[in-house]
Amino acid sequence: MPESILFYAWSGLAIVTAALVVGQRNPMYSVLLLIASFGALAGLYVQLDAPFVAVAQIIIYAGAIMVLFLFVVMLLNAPQEDHAVWDRTHPLRQPGVARWGILLAVLLVVQLASALLRAVELGQQTKGRGDVDVISSVRTLGHVLFTDYMFAFEATSILILVAMVGAVVLARREGPSL
């Protein structure tokens, strides 16, 4: 079963690298590990017959967004939380929101996993439905995007414009040198 081996390899890689992102003290390594995690997710998308999403994942996420993060990490040049702060603020040693937050996160995973494991019929009913050629073709994707989702598509362009202006205004240096 090469298919399931691939699935477990990709998902294991995605989960391990995501956990390392959160556990890492140096943001530089966090960003690089997150790129690996996104690559593994792209592999999962290929297995789900969504090759275009996989390519967009690599190009947009790993190529654009993560480079932006990397750029900011290098620009700020404040790579480490030092050991003292790390020890003092270690989530398990601290009362209040940090400790309860991680507890809630674990609880969330347990609940979701148990609910999904019990919902066996979810896997059986829908198994194998859908025409692979239609789903994975870029032609169908473009057609649906530019007809059914036209309004959302246009609204997205306004969102990007607002985000661009917002980023420029926020990161601008105040002063007469403009």
Added chain:
Amino acid sequence: MIPLNHYLIVSAILFGIGSAGVFMRRNLITILLSVEIMLNAVNLTFVAFGRFIGTVDGQIITFFVMTVAAAEAAVGLAIVISLYRHKESLNPDAFTSLKW
């Protein structure tokens, strides 16, 4: 074929990791990265459901989520840069002057 459950469980674990990161990390950049992990977990759910229902809508919503993630990263990082200029720190505990 891998059943839908497996994809959803992977997505749930990723979402849990992301939310744990938001709660437990004390670094603004890592918190933003954890938000990106959560968005990606949801993307995986969308694509998996779309595949098993047999439509492309899941993939298209994934594109919109990617766009929103890019906008969020741009604005969020701009805020991080301007905060860093004020306090020379990335620790969110340093920015509690707006706290009640």
